[in-house]
Amino acid sequence: MKQLITFIRKEFLHVFRDRKTLLMLFGLPIAQIILFGFALSNEIKDSRIAIVDYSKDATTTQLISKIEASNYFDIQRTLATANDLNNAFKKGNIKMAIIFPANFGSDLTHTGNATLQVIADASDPNQATTITNYFNQIVADYNTSLAGSPSAAGTAGAATAQPMQIIPEMQMLYNPELRGAPNFVPGVMALVLMLVCTMMTSVSIVKEKELGTMEILLVSPFKPIYIIISKLAPNLIISIVNLFIILLLSYFFLDLPVKGSVLLLVTASTLFILTSLSIGLLLSINAKTQQAAMMGSLMGMMLPTMLLTGFLFPIENMPLPLQVFSNLVPSRWYFIIVKRVMLKGLGLTAVWKEILILSGMCLLLFAISLRKFKIRLQ
Amino acid sequence: MITLDHITKTYNKGQFTAVKDISFEVQPGELFGLIGPDGAGKTTLFRILTTLLLPDQGRAVVNNFDVVKDYAKIRSCVGYMPGRFSLYQDLTIEENLNFFATVFGTTIEENYDLVKDIYQQIEPFKDRRAGKLSGGMKQKLALCCALIHKPAVLFLDEPTTGVDVVSRKEFWDMLKRLKQEGITILVSTPYMDEANRCDRIALMQKGSILSIDTPDGIVKAFPEELYAVRSSQTHSLLREVRAYDGTDSCFAFGDSLHVTFKTGKSQDLLPYLKSKGQTDATIQPIEPGIEDCFIHLLKG
Structure with missing residues (x-):
């Protein structure tokens, strides 16, 4: 046990004496979060929109004036019919269109609810979500004011005990799934943890081989499992520190708190970190040089993590073979867990399957590494 | 052990x-x-x-x-x-x-x-x-x-x-x-x-x-007699000693050559060298070192 502690302390010394790497280890996640964070936290003002009003009654006039009053939108009045919209969207002249169907006002007063159509250009999902949210907010405010007014309550509300409602029907053009904005934080978490863990670990064992110190370690009573544990320990701790840095940054900086259980998130993250460490271990055991290990972890892990995790490109839209392959990428499952726990606030019941899959991967990878660890040269 | x-x-x-x-x-x-x-x-x-x-x-x-x-x-x-x-x-x-x-x-x-x-x-x-x-x-x-x-x-x-x-x-x-x-x-x-x-x-x-x-x-166990041969022109000396038909083996060792001869031929080296212009060449018997033995073993 004392041997193990000494070994782990030695590993920490290696890490702390290599200032450049240390800076990269903690700089990378901070830089990523800030970069991605700014991209998603900026307000969007004066978005050009079109309003097509087939009803032209008091209600629509009131709503349109409310929309105008906000400084989020810039209404393009030249577009009068639904046919013009298609072209305007294609040219990128407008970001969103609102269509009031005929009889909007009378529907509202007679049946208690009315539908309007909202079409948004979601090729930039970030922007589309933001501006449709602005619009929803305006409609919601208007709904509240309707519910509060005595005339409305008298005509429809009293009879059915239901306030009048305007229901915007959203339609997202070009990217119906709306992948984007808040997805970045879980995505960055998956990417950063995966990269840091695999790269650091893959280099650490090859380094001993390259320097020749592995020869001495092997010709000692020190057990291989101890070597592996001591190599993983500092990386595990550094990665957990990184995790907390990311969570704190997203809380204070991006206004993105953990909605669900922090304990669950940290546990799942630790599991993911361990999985990534095992991948690094496996790379390390098979690689001959530090460079090979580095390239292996960069190319082998960065691309699949970026592409097949689902935070840049929706997996559902990929060809079937890639979809199947993406199941093997651990970050895919971790990404789902983080989204559910951190963004949606769901509990263990919503993510137990993914946690189980990650645990399986972790155990399998670790077992393979342990088996492949060579107790001799060659 | x-x-x-x-x-x-x-x-x-x-x-x-x-x-x-x-x-x-x-x-x-x-x-x-x-x-x-x-x-x-x-x-x-x-x-x-x-x-x-x-x-x-x-x-x-x-x-x-x-x-x-x-x-x-x-x-x-x-x-x-x-x-x-x-x-x-x-x-x-x-x-x-x-x-x-x-x-x-x-x-x-x-x-x-x-x-x-x-x-x-x-x-x-x-x-x-x-x-x-x-x-x-x-x-x-x-x-x-x-x-x-x-x-x-x-x-x-x-x-x-x-x-x-x-x-x-x-x-x-x-x-x-x-x-x-x-x-x-x-x-x-x-x-x-x-x-x-x-x-x-x-x-x-x-x-x-x-x-x-x-x-x-x-x-x-070194079986032969070993001589050190020196002269001021070390470079050409090596070539000429090797060309001498009584030489069995000849290797450069620092500033001298370590030479073994075919039986009885050691006496005739200096006159031979003089005829080739190596007037200041000297020869003396020496004790073999490990390296001489190693080279000898390689040859055998």
Whole structure:
């Protein structure tokens, strides 16, 4: 046990004496979060929109004036019919269109609810979500004011005990799934943890081989499992520190708190970190040089993590073979867990399957590494 | 203490034979040297004996443990210093020594007596990182680390390669003291002049042993008379002595040539050289060294 502690302390010394790497280890996640964070936290003002009003009654006039009053939108009045919209969207002249169907006002007063159509250009999902949210907010405010007014309550509300409602029907053009904005934080978490863990670990064992110190370690009573544990320990701790840095940054900086259980998130993250460490271990055991290990972890892990995790490109839209392959990428499952726990606030019941899959991967990878660890040269 | 029994090891699936049918024994407390140029198979032998490589054929025993079956037991009772400097460059002298002491389940204090002589020489720099040490100091530190657990057998693979002459001499003095402590030492070196510091040596070439004996025994076994030939024109001298039909072998050794002759032909060399314009050439009989023996064995 004392041997193990000494070994782990030695590993920490290696890490702390290599200032450049240390800076990269903690700089990378901070830089990523800030970069991605700014991209998603900026307000969007004066978005050009079109309003097509087939009803032209008091209600629509009131709503349109409310929309105008906000400084989020810039209404393009030249577009009068639904046919013009298609072209305007294609040219990128407008970001969103609102269509009031005929009889909007009378529907509202007679049946208690009315539908309007909202079409948004979601090729930039970030922007589309933001501006449709602005619009929803305006409609919601208007709904509240309707519910509060005595005339409305008298005509429809009293009879059915239901306030009048305007229901915007959203339609997202070009990217119906709306992948984007808040997805970045879980995505960055998956990417950063995966990269840091695999790269650091893959280099650490090859380094001993390259320097020749592995020869001495092997010709000692020190057990291989101890070597592996001591190599993983500092990386595990550094990665957990990184995790907390990311969570704190997203809380204070991006206004993105953990909605669900922090304990669950940290546990799942630790599991993911361990999985990534095992991948690094496996790379390390098979690689001959530090460079090979580095390239292996960069190319082998960065691309699949970026592409097949689902935070840049929706997996559902990929060809079937890639979809199947993406199941093997651990970050895919971790990404789902983080989204559910951190963004949606769901509990263990919503993510137990993914946690189980990650645990399986972790155990399998670790077992393979342990088996492949060579107790001799060659 | 160490027994090798027909050890053979090949690389690249049998295409390259590193050591071939090697057998020898090292007695307890002996300082045994493997002497030979690069590629002779010395490092392969060390790696087999330190359980880092499996032999293809034959068996080897170290401290009564089989190198294949009892590898774990061997690993805790031997000290090994690989040919390349293999300590942590970013740790200080003291940290390195402490680390290896702990890995072997001991402390510096416990075996301080054993390493004291060596460690005292580098102790003033104990807070310096190992990567910043000179070649000689690195070797002393590596030796300390290999010794710190008081091994029964010490394996030193080319410990003096890349080390200056003074440090080399000091290093061999240290080995002599360790031998007095009763530690069996197997050491390899490409420097023939270091062979005389060993109790017994094995001359190796291309994976085979040419001869095993004490340094004196090897020199005494040199069957011919050896002469040193000198002149001011060393370069052309070599060519002309080799062209002389009474010459059996001729090799350049520093500023002189070491020459053996066919029977009775040594007298006629100087007149021959004079006829070729080497007027100041001299010849004198000398005692052969290990290197002469090595070259002679290679020829045979």
